[in-house]
Amino acid sequence: MDFFTTALLLLVGAGGGVAFANVLRKRSGQTDARRESTLLLERIEKVFKVVMAEGYFSEIYNYQDQKKILYVLNDPKKAMIIAKSKVLVGFDFAKVRFRTDENGAKILAIESFPEPEVLSIDTDYKFYDIQAGYLNHFHSEDYTKILDDAKQAMNERALQSDLPKIANNQIQYMMYQLAGSMGWQLQLPDAEQRQLDALKAQTERELDSTKRLPPGQ
Template sequence: MDFFTVLLLILVGAGGGVALANTLRKRAGITDIQRDSVLLLERIEKVFKVVMAEGYFSEIYNYQDQKKILYLLNDPKKAMIIVKSKVLVGFDFAKIRFQTPVNGEKKLIIESFPEPEVLSIDTDYKFYDIQAGILNHFSGADYTQILDEAKQAMNERAMQSDLPKIANNQIQYMMYQLASSMGWQLQLPEADQKQLEALKAQAEADSRLSKQLNSGSIFEK
């Protein structure tokens, strides 16, 4: 046999060996999966953000995209996504504007207080009933768009809930208690100050009621 015949037999034998190995591997249920990940750190920033309330939300998000073939036939694709999220609402203290006390007065004056905002959304997505069209298939960009829209909808739903109000009440009363424990007086902007006074009155009423319940005097009459 000449050189080319021997080389051909070697290649055929090698190919047969690879095919046999793949067949045996499939039958044995062995798969060769490789995963690589690369961590990229873009930047680190110092922040002073405080979480005051958290909420848990579930939502069914329906996605549908209509596409016409030759401007005549509809070729829709659709998917149903169940979204579960944990939303943290709080404040960015870097946005607070303070007024410096004068003459050593122990009075904390806040000129401007930020609005509550969503600090983070931890979201879990599950796709159901994915139906692609004949030519209108799902792409990676479609899935990215779906997830972005679902997250934005969850953000809007959280801000329309009671979370911002709860966070606002929490931060005002916490700052009041902190200032009082240090012998300082807290002064907020007018609207916030009225809300704080209402919270203080409610807290004092709850405290009195709790003491009466514990002492049993409320049942003596």
Template sequence: MDFLTTFLLLIAGAGGGVAAANMLRKRTGVTDVRHESTLLLERIEKVFKVVMAEGYFSEIYNYQDQKKILYLLNDPKKAMVIAKSKVLVGFDFAKVRFQAPDPNDRMLVIESFPEPEVLSIDTDYRFYDIQAGILNHFNGADYTQILSEAKQVMNERAMQSDLPKIANNQIQYMMFQLASSMGWQLQLPEADQRRLDALRAEAERSDQPLKAILPSGNDPASSQS
């Protein structure tokens, strides 16, 4: 057997082996899926943010984009996204402004206190009913836009809910308890002080502790920081 014949037989055998392996893989339904990721840490920042309330939301977000073919025929594409989110609302204490006019009086005056804000949104997205047009197809930018808009809607819904009110009640109760435990008195900005005084008056009328008249689920022991 000469060299050329041997070489051709080796090639034929290798080809047959690859074909047999592919056939076996298709029959057994085994696929070779590989994942590769690269994690880059851009920066680390020190923050003083405190979570005072968390809420769980479900949202159905419908996306539709109209495109005309030759300025005559509509070529729409649409998708439905179902999002389930955990929203954390709290305060950035780096924005708090306070002073102690006379340390001997043990009075801490809060000059400015931030509004509650959404600190994080942890969302699980599911895409359903994705319908591309004839020429109006989905691309990576479309999915990025859909997720960005859905997250913005979730943020707005959270701020329109009772979460900010619950967070406000939580933080005031926590701060007064902390100051009291250290033998200090706390004076809030005028509007916040009036609101707290009203809560105290209600508690006295109902003969209940201040904590009891806060909205349900506001036990500071269950809050996160």
């Protein structure tokens, strides 16, 4: 058998092997899908934000868009989204304005304290009942807008809940305890000081009632 005959047989055999491997791959359901991602770091910022309350929310968001064909016939598209979110509420301490006593006394006076804000929303979205119109189809920007609107609705719902109040109470009491542990006296603006005094009184009552409970309860 000469060289060319041998080479021809090798090529035919290799081709048959590749074809057979492709058949087996298709039958086994394997694909050659490739995924690539590129991470771009835009900037790093130093922040002093403290999480004081955490809440979990579920939201059913209905999206509907009406489009008229030839200004006569309606061609709606709609979708239902179920969003489950973990919301963290806290404070940006860069916005706190304070001063110390001019006479050297250990008094920390808070002149201005920021409102609690949503620091992050971690949301899991699931789309259900997606119905496109005959000509009114869904596009990538539609899904982006739906997710943005759903996240904004979750942000507003979190701010309307008890999370901001809980975060306020937490931060005031934490600062009070921290200042006291270092021998400092904390002074808050009038409204916040009244809230802190009420919280301290409530805490003392709860501790007192706990001490009065019989052993084992």
